[in-house]
Amino acid sequence: MSRVLLLVAALTASVAHAQPPVQVRRLALLVGVNDGGPGRERLRYAASDAQAFARVLGELGGVAPADRVMLLETGRAGLLEGLSRMRTLAESARVSGAHRVEVLLYYSGHSDDEGLLLQGERMDYGELRRALGGLPADVRIAVLDSCASGAFARRKGGSPRPAFLVDSGVQVKGQAILTSSSEDEASQESDRLGGSFFTHHLISGLRGAADVTRDGRVTLNEAYQFAFHETLARTERTQRGAQHPAYDIEMAGTGDLVMTDLRATSAGLILTEALEGRLYVRDEAGALVVELMKTAGRPAELGLAPGRYRVRRELGGAVSEADLVLTEGKGTPLAASVFRPVLSEATVSRGGPSQVEAEAPEASQGRVRVPFNASLVPGLSFNALVAGDAPVENTVAIGVVNDGTALRGAGLALGANVYAEETRGLAAAVALNMTGRRVEGTQLSVGFNYAGGAVDGVQASVGGNWAGGSVKVAQLGVGLNVATASVSGAQVSAGLNLAGGSVHGAQLTSGVNVTKESFEGVQLSSGFNVTRRDFHGVQLAAGVNWAGGALSGVQLSSGFNRAQNVEGLQLGLLNVGGDVTGAQIGLLNIGGVVKGTQVGLVNLAKEVHGVPVGLVSLVKEGQYHLEFWSSDIQLANVGVKLGGKHFYSTLVAGIGPDDRLQRFSLGFGLGGHIPVARRFWVDVDAVASTVHDRKEPFDSENLLAQARVMVGFQLFSRLAVFAGPTYNTYFAFSPEERRKVTTVKVSERPLGSDGTWQRWPGFQAGLRL
Template sequence: MTRVLLLLALLAAPMAHGEAPSRVRRLALLVGVNDGGPGRARLRYAASDAQSFARVLGELGGVTPADRVMLLETGRAGLLEGFTRLKALAESARASGAHRVEVLLYYSGHSDDEGLLLQGERMDYGELRRALGTLPADVRIAVLDSCASGAFARRKGGSPRPAFLVDSGVQVKGQAILTSSSEDEASQESDRLGGSFFTHHLVSGLRGAADVTRDGRVTLNEAYQFAFNETLARTERTQGGAQHPAYDIEMAGTGDLVMTDLRATSAGLVLTEALEGRLYVRDESGALVVELMKTAGRPAELGLAPGRYRVRRELGGGMSEASLVLTEGKSTPLAAAHFSSVLSEATVSRGGPAGAEAEVSAVGPARRRVPFNASLVPGVSFNALVAGEAPVENAFALGVVNDGTALHGAALGLGANVYGEEVRGLSAAVGMNMAGGKTRGVQASVGLNISGGALNGMQAAVGANWAGGSVEVGQLAAGVNVAMGSVSGVQGSAGVNVAAGDFRGAQATAGVNVTRGAFRGLQLASGINMTQKGFHGAQVAAGVNWAGGALSGVQVSSGFNRAQGLSGLQLGLLNVGGDVTGAQVGLVNIGGVVKGGQVGLLNVAKEVHGVPLGLLSFVKEGQRHVEFWSSDIQLTNVGVKLGSQYVYSTLVAGIGPDDRFQRFSLGLGVGVHLPLSSRFWVDVDTVASGVHSREEPFQGETLLAQARVMAGFQIFSHFAVFAGPTYNAYFAFSPEGPRSITTMKVSEHKLGSDGTVQHWPGLQLGLRI
């Protein structure tokens, strides 16, 4: 999986050289995409890493909100549009008189050795280099945090050279590329860090951890060297393997490229000279903001936003922690801290196949491995006999209620299986299965299955399934399935399925399906399907389909379909689609701008660029006309035309006072409107009508089929006259229907034993309002 941080130059000229900062514009495009497409494990932190990077640029890097373009969960077209927007910003900066334009492009997501992978679409590295090269800037920097991202650095034959530039001048121009790994390595992200290793350490460095010269500024060289060393050190012990960041530079001129200025921060944390150990700084929400190894003998300062923080320290196998509040305009010293336990850290390769996950060992009390546990109730078991109250890990457990710290194997419980941390393998019980942490494997019960963390496997229950994190593979229950994170797989139930995050796969239920994130796949329900964000795939329900975002695919129901925007098909009794590219088919169709068709009894739209077919079609930017005319068939006729700018449906009625109102007609037609100029137009349509006797209405079986051409002239905005020829075919299938309906000469033929068909050319003349 790949994260590509394309960082375009944040490079302020040092103030000591007298260059006015107002003449330097720093621009940034930041992109975060978790979805790399089929076969790629979904990332957890691509979007949040992009946002973290944006914050440090705004607080310390001089990039204003107006000069940032943020794209989250976008595809190839969205990234190209982002380049277009960044280019426009750079051109505007040039036009406004900026002395230097420095651009930063950050992409966090998936890649391989050929290019970026964006929601199943590819942008190869050659195209990426060309897009980067078109930006009118003095300095461009691309940073890629991704699997095999080193392939981007070598594309133009870049060779290692002294890390960046350390001269004292400021006139530096050119391009630099940073990558989080070499061309044949995986890049990884961590649950403990809440982001990727490389981005986390790069941001820590930019906040001051990399300021080795202690001049209050972090250069590109300092930030890269800090991120390189920390990333390598922290990934050497993961199953994903050591990760070696790389670079390629094409620079000319002299001077350091200053990335962040710590003096610009409104609050600071001063790490005193005597403080030492590995420090973890978390904000009030618990997010890890900075991590660094502090050595004794020199002070350091971190640039942070005002607020409440918690600092943990690892030193000599001991842990300590401190809480503090940073206030506006003040530097707060930190001399000592007390640290609590550090949770295990799970890593996922960025760009690797689904399920490619490694873990770092937990720091805390060592578990006692008890291969076999027989248990009646907690406390009356082999675990209690052998290990007492120490943490216990079982390979196999059999009993009424099995409990322990972790399970790596199988547990069979008549009542319940309860484990405080992770479960790997099979946990089967009549009553309940509970894992306090992650579950990898199968939980099966008649009652309830609970996984306190992510589920990589299957939960099956007659009652309910609950996963406290993401789900890969699936949940099956007769009652309720709940996943508090994203789902990649299947949820199937007779009751309710709920996914709190994005969903890729299938939800099927006799009741209700709910996904709070984006959905890609199939939702199938007898009751209701609902997603709060975009939908790609098919929603099929007997009741209601609801997509809170844009829908690309199909909605089919016997009731109500609703989408914020539609690219595809809606088929139901009532369809509401927002802007529509495709078709709505139902009794009632409601859309905004419709590019395609609406087929129903009632169609409503703002604009239709296509075909609305219905008994009534109301288009705000379309046709709404009433027409009156006389013809060779009936002296008095009235019609209503409703439709889009070029396609309409018409309802017609006529009566013949010339035959003492003994005959009337009702019909429906469809046609096209052809504007020839601002005043002249032509309508061409076909109309089918029934012709009835007043004394015995609707008794005879008749059909009047007409092809009509109407040439019109618009006299006023709401008044026009028209005239034109018609060709008519009149079918009387039984003796009860009227036989003669025109004053024109007709050709008549027998139609079976009782019927006739007459056809003739006719004429009509009328007016439109």
């Protein structure tokens, strides 16, 4: 949470009303790593915390998508690369004319009192401080949500600074560090929150819960104070004990670091003055987006995206809920009168074992317990005889149509099982299983399975499955599977798999797989795979693989692969990626900064730090040269060299006037470029050509293989001279191809029954444009 605070603060530094506007460029590096290495329990929410923080920065913090770098499940090398990309973005921001550059680093994952722990690799705090301090920015903020992260904020020989309130200017510069815990404490995450305590409360504060001045803006101080007190209060009763966020601020000058501007959102939730109680705001997918204690007498406003929300209120031991829809460009009031009464957690230390929070259990108060129900249709059943219209809970239900409030056991129906609130156990029906809220267990049907809330178990049907929340374990349907929130397990269908949240597991279909958030696992289809955010694992499709965010893994298709950035492999007819660390293999490969290789008929890239292999490799920051030369083989030759700074492909052609222009050659080669001194360079390559006769130009049975060394001198920026030796071998595979192709003496030997091969050293010299 504290990292979110620092990031948004730097990112949303605002200008005083009396001063002219200042052009601010805000950059964010967001890192979420669940895997701390051997001996460390895998976290559940580090990656989703980083994504939630990114959404706040995008919606309210003024950070453009192009200025956010997301790293999920990365190692030490990946983090160093991310910091390097931040440096490049900051330098380009300066060049583009930004008056202020602000950089935020957010890290969620494992750490100890010496450094960050990323998939078994360590980055020391000292190294991280140096890397952060070396970024060319006016403000640098680091937010660490991990165990013992307070050691990063601790100053050698120093003490905590006073509160970091500054005035309303925009001249503040320096560095700020926020951490989720002190140097000897564990940072905890919660299943109830769906994330870490610190990040959850920091984001709640940034969405408006921390706006104590009611000016529509949340400052760094406001957000930190809110996150500190809420984190401390909510962890005091966990078995791991209280968690104390920490900070270290080194700021100079004047300026009020504004983290979020609530006026930037297109929809708002207005908490009316009389409303009071602890409020939990969940989105349509069931994710908890804001939690706060609302006191009577003080109105408040939350900045949220348009959509459907459910608000749960706890007040005086009673629990109530309200459903509402936030619309574009409108503030929606929330009053106590709209709440309806309802019948009234686990934490994981970031590096430690599971812990359990004190929490009121889900109650069945008010329900009439009917252990066995036999039913023909609703109204003609034991439930109606025993309980009338009262809420009913069954243990076993058998009939044509079984209905009630809750099923905690088994329901077997020739028609349908319909329960208004929950199913815990087995619901098996020929036509339909419908549960208004949560399912914990199994729904089996020939027709359709529906759950209005989360499913912790299995939905299996011939028709389709629908979960109005998250799914844990599996959805198996011949038609379609829909989960409006995250999936931890598998979706298997012949038609469509749709996950409204992230997926940790597999989506397998002969049709289309769609995931609206990040994906970790395997997507397999004969049609399309689409993940709107980051993808970690394998995408395999006969048609299209699409990752809207970064790819860490493999995309394999017989058609089109696309990812924002790539760490791994893309293999398909057309591959499109942003920055690529790994390989692209296909007919057409398109990338940004490529660290690895591109293998294809045509390769396009901004930079290549590796080997591009293709008939045509166009690199914006690489080589594109036209060469003319003469050699002992052909008097007139022309060639094109295309590729990266150190590796290239070349297309060559030659013709010999000495034989009345009747013979010409065409070839292709691969080589390397070696800068030697300020103006000297050496090219070394291997070229394979075929020698053709103009009378029968495409009926040749020969091969000319050359190893070439060219020493060049750069006369001007676009003109160089070069010369060097060659070693040549000419293979004639038929008697008609036995010809002398050079002006120098050759060594000739038989090749098979009809052919020969010749060897000789040669020489060439020419010009490069």
